[in-house]
Amino acid sequence: MDVLQMYRETGALHEGHFLLRSGRHSPMFMQSVTLMQHPLYADAIGEAIGRLFEDVGLDFVIGPAMGGVTLAFVVARALGVRALFAEKDGQGGMYVREGLLIRPGERFLAVEDVITTGGSVKRAIEAAEAKGARCIGVGGIVDRSGGKAGFGVPFKTLTALEFPTYDPGDCPLCRQGIPLLEI
Secondary structure (H helix, E strand, O other): OOOHHHHOOOOOOOEEEEEOOOOEEEEEOOOHHHOOOOOOHHHHHHHHHHHHHHOOOOOOOEEOOHHHHHHHHHHHHHHHHHHEEEOOOOOOOEEEOOOOOOOOOEEEEEEEEOOOOOOOHHHHHHHOOOOEEEEEEEEEEEEEEOOOOOOOEEEEEEEEEOOOOOOOOHOOHHOOOOOEEEE
């Protein structure tokens, strides 16, 4: 599966000067929501990530809202388990809303589309663990962390890409005067 080609075909791979959620700047940005709006691609991605974790015994898959909602659903469908999401709590963390059932001792997979620092998926994991569940793995479409994202459980993605990212105070794109786009 050529994930990067899927992003290109759907117009989900952008070039320019972007402010990433991590606070870093990058000349490349992958807009996964653009890719995931295509059911055939979304299903293919969900099935591929599901195959990476098909033998681990899960009760549910969780992703951080909003980007991880569709991904959690397609991976959960591929694995035959529930799909949940965690949303921001306004205080820097995340929570799982009432109505999305998590029982103590349940095992889950956390998923995210593109992982740069892993911060969003870590907060989703913490939200599920606060309800007594246990994370047994992290899956994603793209690992942009350069191997630096660590979760203390198996971490598997469909591909790893290394787009440069820059500290805002030392960004060559800023020095070149290229307008910064917030995403």
